[in-house]
Amino acid sequence: xxxxxxxxxxxxxxxxxxxxxxxxxxxxxxxxxxxxxxxxxxxxxxxxxxxxxxxxxxxxxxxxxxxxxxxxxxxxxxxxxxxxxxxxxxxxxxxxxxxxxxxxxxxxxxxx
Amino acid sequence: xxxxxxxxxxxxxxxxxxxxxxxxxxxxxxxxxxxxxxxxxxxxxxxxxxxxxxxxxxxxxxxxxxxxxxxxxxxxxxxxxxxxxxxxxxxxxxxxxxxxxxxxxxxxxxxx
Numbered sequence: 001x002x003x004x005x006x007x008x009x010x011x012x013x014x015x016x017x018x019x020x021x022x023x024x025x026x027x028x029x030x031x032x033x034x035x036x037x038x039x040x041x042x043x044x045x046x047x048x049x050x051x052x053x054x055x056x057x058x059x060x061x062x063x064x065x066x067x068x069x070x071x072x073x074x075x076x077x078x079x080x081x082x083x084x085x086x087x088x089x090x091x092x093x094x095x096x097x098x099x100x101x102x103x104x105x106x107x108x109x110x111x112x
Numbered sequence: 113x114x115x116x117x118x119x120x121x122x123x124x125x126x127x128x129x130x131x132x133x134x135x136x137x138x139x140x141x142x143x144x145x146x147x148x149x150x151x152x153x154x155x156x157x158x159x160x161x162x163x164x165x166x167x168x169x170x171x172x173x174x175x176x177x178x179x180x181x182x183x184x185x186x187x188x189x190x191x192x193x194x195x196x197x198x199x200x201x202x203x204x205x206x207x208x209x210x211x212x213x214x215x216x217x218x219x220x221x222x223x224x
Contacts, residue, residue: 001171006154034212043202043215044155089155099145099170100204100213104154 002027004092006103013080014111021106023090024072032093033066033073034100039086047088048075080110115139118203118216124224125190125197133188133219135203141214142207144186148172149200149218158201161186190221198223 003026013019025033031052036044050057050064050073057064061080066073077084087107091100116137125131135144143162147155157170161180175194180186186205190197203216 043217045215046212049212099143099157099160101157102147102155107152 002030002092002101004090004101004103006090006106008106009104010107010109012109012111015080015082017080019077019080019084019108019110021075021088021090021108022072023074023092023103024070025092025101026071027092028068028071030092033064034091035062035064035075036089036091036102037086038089038105044089077108080108082110082112084108085110116203116205116214116216118201118219120219121217123219123221125221126224128192130189130191131221133190133201133203133221135186135188135216137184137186137205137214139205139207139214140183141205142183143205144180145204145206145213146170146176146178146186146188147202147204149202155202158188197221 006023034049035047037047038044048059048062048064050066052068061078063076087105089105090103119134145160146158148158149155156172158176159167159170159178161167164180164183167178167180175191177189201219204213206213
């Protein structure tokens with residue numbers, strides 16, 4: 001089955017700096033890659049996703065890039081703000097259905 | 113208000129007791145999932161169902177059981193066979209192949 005690895009597990013940045021979180025996946029048939037943000041004690045919520053026919057997608061301060069050849073994708077947050085502090089999860093779809101396999105998560109801390 | 117609802121929010125279980133976590137969605141989604149989240153950890157798939165009356169084991173199904181008698185409902189039973197059930201349990205649903213997953217607010221289960 002699919003295996004998704006996520007790095008780093010924790011990331012601390014200064015407010016205004018950029019943050020980058022990277023994920024690799026194992027199943028070359030996967031073609032849907034969402035990113036979720038989970039604030040403390042709350043449910044994960046989708047912040048951005050990308051499909052394999054696209055190499056990059058941007059939404060205001062967040063962007064995701066996908067390299068299908070290398071089987072990795074990354075989340076980029078620019079001009080970080082304290083409210084960006086949360087745990088971020090990447091995921092990849094299992095081609096047998098809509099089952100998402102999640103990475104281990106990255107705890108992002110933005111210091112004011 | 114459409115969405116996915118889990119209950120209860122907090123649940124306490126005695127040793128040797130079975131407990132059932134509820135998950136209901138009114139989004140008309142075909143697929144539903146149960147994930148387990150341990151402190152500081154990622155999301156691990158317990159069971160998933162892509163259609164009524166059908167479900168599949170995920171990565172950590174031992175000690176858990178599910179049913180999918182109705183499209184909108186996917187209850188999870190944590191049995192006495194699950195030796196370390198204390199965790200945060202998240203239910204999710206999605207519309208179909210490679211669609212966005214929506215999460216419930218979670219149930220925090222504690223063994224007392």
